[in-house]
Amino acid sequence: MNEFEKNPQSKNNDIIDSGLGFVFSFLFFFLIFGIGVAFNVLGG
Template identity: 70%
Template sequence: MNEFENNPQSKHSNDVVDSIKGFVGSFLFFVLIFAIGVVISVVGG
């Protein structure tokens, strides 16, 4: 038996919730990068 299976760090975490958090975090990051690019484009030209 794997010792990590006996003592997981989070006992009641749902993978779907973690996946949604990761997707939203990545999406917001790319939106931020896009917004910065738009601002630079508008100010520069």
């Protein structure tokens, strides 16, 4: 057993962390898309 398995920095569940990362990245790109659509509708 290596030394990192004995003393992990974070004891959180990896599925929760990856799910949050997916949700936040999805929201970020959705926000960018929404801003682009708003500029497109207002501009023309």
